[in-house]
Amino acid sequence: MEPKLQVALDNISLKSAMESIREIGHIIDVIEVGTILHVAEGLEPVRCLRALYPEKIILADIKGADAGSLLAKQCYGAGANWMTVICCAEIPTMAGMLNVAKEFGEDRDVQIELYGDWTWEQAQKWKEAGLKQVVYHRSRDAQAAGKSWGSEDLEKIGRLCDMGFKITVTGGLTVEDIKLFKDYPIYCFIAGRSIRDAESPEQAAKSFKAEIKKYWS
């Protein structure tokens, strides 16, 4: 299956997010309300994007760590299809979100955000608890500190695929990076600034879609 293209709206205001989505909303598959935008505006961006794009997948990247079912009711209630949980959250937190997702319907799901030193033992527990999606990152700050994609990343991604997880890949991805992952059944690629800050965001989004199609279709 062709990986989806997700764009992270890490804007610092709703207005700025509207400007970003205007040119690319019809091209991309998943619209992410980034943590930065949530901190700025709460869930209002999810409600506005749901109104604008009734058929798109909308992700609330809140990186929940606790109070899973309450946060899930907020996110899904606002119209999000997917929401994120941080990898160091406890299993009951993740399970709480997943239970609420099931109540809202099968288009709702939870993604585990892999940050820092998560372990394979944890990954096994996530699997057993019924979690299906993980997001593999180079963190924004790690990128700034000069960390690049490497064989270690690809090995971990491969092992997560083998465990049956749907993998989203993110972290300063450029069009040129896409082919690095061609041997894996990636579920979704997230781009942020490389699309939002491009001279033509529309063209940048199309280039990502074309590059993905080249290797997976």
Add this chain to the structure above:
Amino acid sequence: MEPKLQVALDNISLKSAMESIREIGHIIDVIEVGTILHVAEGLEPVRCLRALYPEKIILADIKGADAGSLLAKQCYGAGANWMTVICCAEIPTMAGMLNVAKEFGEDRDVQIELYGDWTWEQAQKWKEAGLKQVVYHRSRDAQAAGKSWGSEDLEKIGRLCDMGFKITVTGGLTVEDIKLFKDYPIYCFIAGRSIRDAESPEQAAKSFKAEIKKYWS
């Protein structure tokens, strides 16, 4: 030093948070905008609480995991004194927040939220990176799953104190729990529902303050 009393406004709307704070704002030391309230309303509650309580410590519990300096600019810019970072965030993320805190002034700080399986090796790295505050939790979902305070918690808290961290303790705390910690130089206790949902939140907050004074003054 007498531990501070912090109340977590884990309300689901700004209006409801205003109702909660009305009776207790003058009694407590630290006003926390909880993650749940941030998800609902973004940073507007921080701005409103700063306007209402210019002299109180206001904490933005956003549990940041990435993009530390950007999130810090948002939180401190809105008027928060303290903000939280999740323990599985990478060191550059924490350092990014800390750098911005320093720019804003010495009343600004970063708290590390201890969730899940953090390690002493990580704690040593936090210390070396200049982080001063940690929040020791029983998670809301772990509480619901029946986990209580135990000697293991107290040993970890003691060791964190010995490392020189200022420790905040939280997780379904009742007035009766306070004495469990009497042998430690706790920096701050967080109560949430046990004050907000009390018949008289004002009386409940006063009882916490009195109990803290009994053991630490």
